Amino acid sequence: MGKIISFANQKGGVGKTTTTINLAASLSVLGQRVLIVDADPQANATSGLGFETNERNTYTCLIGQANAAESILQSTDIGGLFLIPSSIDLVGAEKDLGSMEDGQLRMKQMLQPVKNDYDYIFIDCSPSLGFLTLNAMVAADSVIIPVQCEYFALEGLGKILNTIKMTKAQLNPGLEIEGFLMTMYSSRQKQDNQVVEEVRKHFGRLTFDTVIHRNIRLSEAPGFGKPVLLHDAASSGAVSYLNLAKEFLRNNA
Numbered sequence: 001m002g003k004i005i006s007f008a009n010q011k012g013g014v015g016k017t018t019t020t021i022n023l024a025a026s027l028s029v030l031g032q033r034v035l036i037v038d039a040d041p042q043a044n045a046t047s048g049l050g051f052e053t054n055e056r057n058t059y060t061c062l063i064g065q066a067n068a069a070e071s072i073l074q075s076t077d078i079g080g081l082f083l084i085p086s087s088i089d090l091v092g093a094e095k096d097l098g099s100m101e102d103g104q105l106r107m108k109q110m111l112q113p114v115k116n117d118y119d120y121i122f123i124d125c126s127p128s129l130g131f132l133t134l135n136a137m138v139a140a141d142s143v144i145i146p147v148q149c150e151y152f153a154l155e156g157l158g159k160i161l162n163t164i165k166m167t168k169a170q171l172n173p174g175l176e177i178e179g180f181l182m183t184m185y186s187s188r189q190k191q192d193n194q195v196v197e198e199v200r201k202h203f204g205r206l207t208f209d210t211v212i213h214r215n216i217r218l219s220e221a222p223g224f225g226k227p228v229l230l231h232d233a234a235s236s237g238a239v240s241y242l243n244l245a246k247e248f249l250r251n252n253a
């Protein structure tokens with residue numbers, strides 16, 4: 001049974017896409033079949049994996065002009081890694097979905113037929129809590145919330161927690177928090193340790209043990225259209241995400 005996981009945080013630039021791409025690639029290397037759904041009009045997951053947008057994409061699937069199965073692209077670099085690309089049309093999806101009667105359910109409906117073809121389906125959300133992110137929450141079994149190591153990291157998390165609570169109450173009672181993931185940690189920044197401690201104190205077991213270190217290779221890799229594992233497998237970024245993949249698999253065993 002495939003598990004659908006949304007990567008969400010309305011705050012921009014916290015590592016949602018980096019985590020989607022690199023956790024997915026690491027899991028694929030560990031033998032899992034993973035489908036990424038790029039649900040952000042910025043299309044960073046699409047370009048970051050070396051794909052171009054296609055006439056069949058997340059938008060055309062959501063509005064019923066294509067189905068998921070025929071829109072899936074396969075990575076040539078990593079066996080077991082697949083993607084439904086984004087397109088700029090997704091900007092209009094907020095409005096289009098908002099005017100449909102079942103507009104909150106479209107992502108769930110579109111993924112239903114392919115759900116069992118994959119071990120995991122990852123939805124990379126945009127930095128907003130609009131209709132697209134709501135669709136991703138309704139479709140998902142769980143949510144991973146990347147949190148950037150910085151002062152006031154906890155600020156703003158209330159908003160996404162509220163959205164999850166509302167979704168659970170009204171549309172998707174089974175929705176769980178898979179985990180909070182601390183990203184861009186720098187051991188040289190004393191404050192980063194304090195931030196990690198603070199988040200752990202607040203969310204306890206819901207915080208992944210694995211912390212993603214700040215690593216230049218992680219920010220370079222999308223420019224080559226590759227996950228960090230293929231850009232520099234020995235880098236601390238690659239090691240961080242492999243460790244996360246192992247922790248994730250233990251949690252889901």
Ligand SMILES: Nc1ncnc2c1ncn2[C@@H]1O[C@H](COP(=O)(O)OP(=O)(O)OP(=O)(O)O)[C@@H](O)[C@H]1O
Nearest residue numbers: 012013014015016017018127184213214215218219
């Ligand atoms: N651990 C890291 N070390 C170094 N750079 C990182 C790391 N994680 C992310 N970055 C860089 O930080 C920037 C933001 O990361 P990313 O695009 O993953 O965030 P995002 O939450 O998806 O952003 P958006 O909200 O715009 O979708 C990118 O340039 C990315 O390459």
Ligand SMILES: [Mg+2]
Nearest residue numbers: 016017040044
């Ligand atoms: Mg992103």
